[in-house]
Amino acid sequence: MTTTPILILGGRGKTGRHVAGQLQAHGVPIRLASRSSEQRFDWHDESTWITAAAGIDTAYLAPLVDPPGLAQAGRFVKQAAADGLRRVVLLSGRGVGSPGREFAVYQGQLELENAVKDSGVDWTIVRPAWFMQNFSEDFIHGQVVAGELRLPAGDGAEPWIDTEDVADVMVTALLNEKHTGETYSLSGPRTLILTEVAAELSAATGRQIGYVDVEPEKHVAEIVGSGASLDEAEALRDLFTVIRNHRSEYVSDGVRQVLGREPRDFTDWARSAALTGAWST
Numbered sequence: 342m343t344t345t346p347i348l349i350l351g352g353r354g355k356t357g358r359h360v361a362g363q364l365q366a367h368g369v370p371i372r373l374a375s376r377s378s379e380q381r382f383d384w385h386d387e388s389t390w391i392t393a394a395a396g397i398d399t400a401y402l403a404p405l406v407d408p409p410g411l412a413q414a415g416r417f418v419k420q421a422a423a424d425g426l427r428r429v430v431l432l433s434g435r436g437v438g439s440p441g442r443e444f445a446v447y448q449g450q451l452e453l454e455n456a457v458k459d460s461g462v463d464w465t466i467v468r469p470a471w472f473m474q475n476f477s478e479d480f481i482h483g484q485v486v487a488g489e490l491r492l493p494a495g496d497g498a499e500p501w502i503d504t505e506d507v508a509d510v511m512v513t514a515l516l517n518e519k520h521t522g523e524t525y526s527l528s529g530p531r532t533l534i535l536t537e538v539a540a541e542l543s544a545a546t547g548r549q550i551g552y553v554d555v556e557p558e559k560h561v562a563e564i565v566g567s568g569a570s571l572d573e574a575e576a577l578r579d580l581f582t583v584i585r586n587h588r589s590e591y592v593s594d595g596v597r598q599v600l601g602r603e604p605r606d607f608t609d610w611a612r613s614a615a616l617t618g619a620w621s622t
Contacts (some may be wrong), residue, residue: 346372347515348394351403353377355474357433359508360401360515364403367516372397384413387420394421396469399428403513404453406434406580407572411449415456422460428521430514431457431508434580435468435526441588444579454524465514469529470593471584473501473610476542477619480567485542490552493560494535497584500528500592501538501604510599527594529604532590538607545611546620557582 349362351357364371374382374393382393384405389467394400400421400529404414418429436442437450457464475481484490507527514520533541535552543550555563557578583589596604615619 344370345396346370346399348372348374350393350400351432352406354509355472355478357401357403357513360511361504361525363508363512364369364515367512369516378531379439384410384417387413387416387591390417390420390484391424391435392425394424397421397426399430400426401430401432401515402457403432406446406450407570407576408445408449409572411446411453415453418453418457418460418462422462426462428518429460430465430467430511432511433466433468435470435528435584435593436589437468439588441586442583444555445574445580446579447583463518465520465522466524467507467510467514467595468509468524468526468593468594470500470502470503470589471580472507473529473605473607473614474504475501476538476611477614480564480569481500483618485546485550486622488548488550490535490539490550491555491560491563492535492552493557493578493581493585495554495585496534496536497587498532498534498537498590499584500530500532500589501607502527502529503575503610504595506596506600506604510596511516513599520599525599526593527604528591528593530606532592532593533607541607542620544617545608557585601606 349357349361349371361371374380376383382389404411434450454466476485539550539552561574561578
């Protein structure tokens with residue numbers, strides 16, 4: 342068991358908080374670093390990098406999902422490796438480097454993956470599908486509560502995955518070096534289009550939830566109007582475009598590869614989330 346803390350960058354996020362909790366349950370020391378944690382870390386403030394990574398051997402990286410943030414993460418890895426970082430488990434995106442993903446956000450993810458590989462550290466890369474928790478947290482949560490999913494996904498399908506499954510894979514990779522040099526693609530057990538997602542959420546919450554296919558540029562304007570930066574909104578547009586273009590309609594077996602079990606199904610997740618009051622008003 343390691344006595345050196347594992348650095349968790351993005352430790353307040355959808356995956357990071359589960360990774361942190363599981364490591365602590367295993368008795369593994371951690372160092373949470375984010376803009377709101379005691380150990381401050383900001384991808385866009387390089388003055389916070391050195392102290393966050395000081396004395397760290399292993400790190401879990403959950404970078405910002407927009408091109409500027411991804412570029413900063415690449416620079417961080419290079420600096421941290423020069424300062425003694427030995428091992429990285431990276432949260433990336435499913436399908437990075439595949440045809441149909443020639444967008445800035447996917448190019449940024451690919452460049453970050455290459456930066457990690459070229460840094461000299463031992464690495465494991467995990468590429469999950471879209472998170473089920475996008476519907477219970479962040480901007481889509483409000484749409485569920487309002488009863489209308491307004492998203493630019495067309496009639497494309499996605500094999501949504503539970504972030505707890507992602508965290509289980511991450512923790513296994515952090516604690517077992519046999520996963521060094523591996524890239525795992527993760528997904529849920531089946532694909533769902535947004536009308537099916539809306540039906541699942543309606544059944545789980547007991548109220549009617551619909552889906553409206555919004556034109557991509559209109560969606561950018563709506564997201565910016567709700568407070569997102571243009572970089573974030575355009576990154577979301579491009580991520581949704583892959584779904585819209587039917588480029589994500591396949592299932593990946595990374596959960597089974599790493600954990601020896603099947604991933605959680607959307608129906609089970611939605612029912613459990615509703616019971617915890619995720620969409621209570």
